[in-house]
Structure formats: structure tokens, C-alpha cells
Amino acid sequence: MGELTRQFTGRVVVPGTGHGPALVTTEPLSFWGGLDPATGEIIDRRHPLSDRILTGRVLVLPRGRGSCSASGVLLEAIRNRTAPAAILTTSVDPIIALGAVLGDELYGLPLPVVYLLTADAAVIRDGDLVDVDGVGTVKVVPSSSRRDG
């Protein structure tokens, strides 16, 4: 298993640790109108991740999209314990970061947000086990190797 593990270093946007299976998309997602913070379900019906649950997952996406109210929705999800375990983006997105910072400041529930190079993020497949530490190290265990191992 060890030799299949990939490791990347990203830039810490919001510090924290988290791990879980990856939920991967290359489409930007707006949490406002796109995430039900009561259930953690992605409800943007035009989005490829529609119907998926992001709770406890490491969400890998390029960036958020659209409305400024997205940070409020992410904060509701953090409060409701329906938020992802971590968020990896490929561009710095202040709206996502704001929601995560508010969760940390208000509830002491830091949702780690790490900014990765696009080429590194592209290696991560849906279902891979991803571990994010507090200093920007992202470890990825492919799901196939987990099944084989």
C-alpha cells in the first residue's frame, strides 16, 4: 500500500486536519443553492455531483461559484456536522475560506481548506482515501489499492 500512496504539498488556506474518501469534481460548485446544509446533499441538479453526500468526504473541486451567500451555507453545514472533512481547491476561493474560518472562530470546528496545484489535484480519484494535515501535506491512497490490500 505504501508505495501507491501519493503525497502533495499545498498551501494552507484554513488550517486543520481531516481525512476521508475523496469526492471529486472538475466543475465549480456554489454551496448557495447547491448544498443542503441540513443533510450534506449536493442539490444543484445541473452539477455532476448532484445527489451525492459530501459529509465526511474530502471535497476536491476547482473553486466555488456564484453567490457570496455560499459562505453562510458552508457555516450552517459545519454547525450541523454535515460539512466535508476537508476541502481541496485549485484556486484560492475567499468565499469557501470565509465559511471555514467562521466555523473555526464561532464553533471551534476548523474545516481544513488547502489550495493544491491543478496537476496534483488531478491525480485524486473519487473514493481515494485522503489525509490532510495541518501544514498543507495531502496524502492520497488510491481506492483500488485499498480494495486489493
Added chain:
Amino acid sequence: MPPLATDLAATLFLDNDERAMLAGERGEAARLAMRILVRLAPLYGADRLLPITRAHIDGCIYEGDAGLEFAERLAEHGGRVRVPTSLNVVSLDHRHWRQLGIAPDYAAKARRLGAAYVAMGATPTFTCAPYQTAAAPAFGEQIAWAESNAVAFANSVIGARTNRYGDYLDISCALTGRVPAAGLHLDEPRLATSVLRLVDLPPELLARDDFYPVLGYLIGELASEDIPVVSGLAAAPTDDRLKALAAAAATSGSVAMFHLVGITPEAPSLVDALGGRAPRREIRIDLPMLRRARAALTTSGDAEIDLVAFGSPHCSLAEGRAIARLVSGQKAAPGVQVFLTTSRAVRDLLERGGDLATLTAFGASVTADTCIVVAPLVRPGARVLMTNSAKYAHYGPGLLGVRSVFASTEDCVASAVAGRVTIEDGPWAN
């Protein structure tokens, strides 16, 4: 563990007043607000903060308990806004929610949220068109505004300076009187980077109200990451037309600023808007492109309608009066809900002038403080929304589960009376 105050301060230049806020010397609310601002500022690319003269808060829309807990915590800890602060729509009409059928526990939370912001010293304007109130900024003012349409209007029509401030960063700016020194607060990032040229458009199209939201919707789609400059608008449109244009551009794209040559204060000419630089892209906007943008706003092919709505952004007094003139002496068809959403200030003026009685006799609900996408006003089961607002037409399907029909104000009124879609295409026709 959250970073210590000293670590946070190390990432930014902070003046003594800002350091005192961060250290808690101006109270717990100011400390929390400054921590949030200081943690976010580097992500906007700022190395310092800037003082502001006013703020507009969007966080008063009830989205859940976290937003309510945040506002009440700030208010309990003695939070006071440091600059004149207006409030966006809230999730209920304070005076009429019972008649509108709002559940009492929802109403209580929506009311508490608004009250927490008022307790911090914000003015209960409760409107998404603060630029049409006494809270409007002047040219060149540094402000912290939330609400996408208001941000686009402030930057593009007035020449005040704001970025799009997300939920809860807005109140953090108001409590500290500061914003990150970045983006549209600075000179260079305000310059246009692409050119949109209006070509071969019939003058009778530019004379219609419904041209402006369609143009805005197209601008938002074409803008991408650019700040566009639009050339070819001969005469200056009214503020209400510019409002519809800005709101539509901020709906279809994340447009925080555009230039209209001869209208935007920073764009007396195309060259000025571009700051003398060559544009990255140049796109022609012709009638066929506008027709496609107009068609995209309509997602229903049905003749039936359940709902007609005016007022996103909130109707001005002039718009309210114009609709009252159109509906005078008529009645909306049974089963068609009609909404005119506006501010309490405009509703009061409509009442005094007798227009409210005319609108009510027609069958319209004239709501204050809120709108149909942030409060549960629309009858469950409604399938088709007809509106003159690009913003309502765009958000209706996702937020209300309806299909949309976009049309002129006149056609919306005619359709409300007929109980079915009645549209005169005029110069839009192929």
C-alpha cells in the same frame, strides 16, 4: 488551534486602532470581527486594511441557526457598527407576515436576525436596492457592500468602491470600519479588461425597459473573469433601467463591476475605461445574441401561469407607480398570485399616493422588507412564474421550483389579467 492574535497580525500591516481591536481592547465583538477580517485579508491579496465610510449587510437573510447565532453573539457582546450601515432584505415582511401565511417559528427567527443587526446600530432599510435610498454612497467612497446587484450598481453606476462581501464578512467590515485593501477598492483592478460593442441595434429596442435586463444577463454571461466595458449606449438610461441591467449582470455572472461608456463615472470614453491598455477580448453584441439571452430567461413553454412578480431588485417609487397605472381598473385572473416586492419606505409612499390601493384592488400583494426568493411567500404547488426581472426569472427554478417566463412589465400585467401568457414581441421578433 486557531492562530494567536500575534500570528495573525504578522501577515498584515495594521494601525494602532486595528491592533487594539484585534487585541480585544474595543470589545469582544470588534475582536471577533477583526480576527475574521485579518484571517481573510491575505486571501484577497491584501497586505493592509482600508477605512470605509459605509456598509450594506446581506447576512440578515435567514439561512439557518448559525447565521442567527453569529449575529446574536456579536450583538450580545456589545457589537456596534462603526460606519453608517444599511440592511438588505430580511426573510419576512415585518408588518404583514401573518396575512402572508408565514409559520410563526420561522417568523420569530427571521425577526430575531433582523433585530440583532438593528441592535448593532444598522438602519432597518431592509432593501436590496440601498442605492435608491439615503444610504447611497457618492463617487469614490470606499464601502463594504454585500448583495450582488447592489455591489454591481455601486461600482458601475455610482463609482463607489466595493468588492463582493460574503455573508458575515459584511458585518465584520461594519464593526471594524475596515476592508482588505484589495480588488475593486484599488485603482488598477477597476480598469476594464474586455470590450463589448453594441452593434446594429434598433433604437426602438433601446427605448424598451426589457432591453436592459436582457443586456445585463448577456454581459454577465460574456464577462467571465473580465471587467467588461460596454460601448454603444447612446443616451443615459434611467436609474431603474441601470438597476435592472446591473442586477442581471450580477445574476448570470459573478460581475462586481462593468463600465458603460459615457455613463460609468470612470468611463467618459472607451480609452479611459481601459486605462489606455489593449483589451484582452473584444466581442460584438448584436440583436441575435440578445434574442438568445432573452430566450434563456424563459424556461416554460406553457401558456398557463400561477404567479407574476415584480421587484427584484426592489421596485422604486417610479416603478411602483408605473405598475399601478398599468393595472388601474383591472383585476388579476383568479388563481394568479401577483407580487410587487419593495422596501418599507417605497411601500409607505405608494400608500400615501393612493397607488397601494390601486395595486391591492388589482389583487397584488405589495410586500415590504423582503422578496419571493428569501421568504416563503409563493403558494406551494406554483409551477410557472412570469416576471419582468431577470433575477427572479433566473433564480425561480432553483429556489422556488417553478419554471420562468420573462417578459416586459406591460406583458406581465396583461398576462396576469388574462391568466395566461400574453407576449407582444415587438422589436424582439425575428
